[in-house]
Amino acid sequence: MNRTATSKPPRAVLFDWDNTLVNTWPTIVQCYHDTFTRLGMTPWTAEEVQDRAHGSLRDVFPKLFGVRAGEAERVFYETFHRIHLERLEPLPGADRLLARCSEIGCFVAVVSNKVGDNLRTEMAHLGWQRWIVRAVGAKDAKRDKPAPDPIYLALDGTGIAPDETVWMIGDSSADLQCAHAAGCLPVLVGGADLLSASLLEHPPRLRARNCHELLALL
Numbered sequence: 001m002n003r004t005a006t007s008k009p010p011r012a013v014l015f016d017w018d019n020t021l022v023n024t025w026p027t028i029v030q031c032y033h034d035t036f037t038r039l040g041m042t043p044w045t046a047e048e049v050q051d052r053a054h055g056s057l058r059d060v061f062p063k064l065f066g067v068r069a070g071e072a073e074r075v076f077y078e079t080f081h082r083i084h085l086e087r088l089e090p091l092p093g094a095d096r097l098l099a100r101c102s103e104i105g106c107f108v109a110v111v112s113n114k115v116g117d118n119l120r121t122e123m124a125h126l127g128w129q130r131w132i133v134r135a136v137g138a139k140d141a142k143r144d145k146p147a148p149d150p151i152y153l154a155l156d157g158t159g160i161a162p163d164e165t166v167w168m169i170g171d172s173s174a175d176l177q178c179a180h181a182a183g184c185l186p187v188l189v190g191g192a193d194l195l196s197a198s199l200l201e202h203p204p205r206l207r208a209r210n211c212h213e214l215l216a217l218l
Contacts, residue, residue: 016170146177
C-alpha cells in the first residue's frame with residue numbers, strides 16, 4: 001500500500017517488538033517447548049507457537065495451564081532468561097528504520113506484550129535507546145494488548161493524541177486490535193496468511209512485508 005494515498009505522515013510510530021523489529025521466534029519456541037514438557041504436556045510445534053503465541057503470558061497462561069499457570073510462567077522464564085540475549089537478532093533493516101523515524105522527527109516507542117523489564121533489557125542490549133524514546137511492555141499498563149492501554153501509556157505526556165498520525169506497527173492480530181481500539185493507524189508487517197479472520201475484523205490500513213518496505217512507507 002502507498003502511504004500517500006491512504007494516510008497522513010506519522011507524528012508518532014509505535015512498534016511491536018518480537019518479530020516486528022527483532023527475530024525472537026527461536027527463543028519463544030524453545031520457551032514454550034520447555035514449559036509444556038516440564039508440565040507433562042505435548043509441546044506445540046514451531047508452527048503452532050507462531051500461530052498461537054501472540055498474547056501476554058498473564059492473559060494466555062491461565063487459559064492454557066489453569067491452576068498451574070504460575071508454575072508454567074516460572075518454567076518459561078527459566079528458559080527465557082538463560083537464552084534470550086544470546087539469541088536476540090535484529091531483523092534486517094530494523095536499525096535503519098528506527099533511525100529514519102527519528103530523523104524525520106517522529107516520536108518513536110515500542111508497545112509490546114513482552115514483560116517491560118525484559119523488553120527494556122533487550123532494547124539496551126542492542127543500543128536502540130538512542131532512537132526509541134519509550135518502551136511499554138506487558139504489566140506496565142493496567143491491561144496488555146489487544147487492549148489500548150499500552151498505547152495510551154506510550155503517548156502519555158507527549159501531547160500526541162492517538163489518531164491516524166500515530167502508526168501502530170506489528171505482526172499480529174493483537175497489534176491490529178490494539179491500534180483500532182486506541183484510534184491509531186494499524187500497520188501490519190510480515191506474512192499475514194495466519195491472520196485472515198482477524199484481518200477481516202481488524203484490517204490494517206497499511207501493510208509491508210519487512211522493515212525495508214516499512215521504511216519506504218515513511
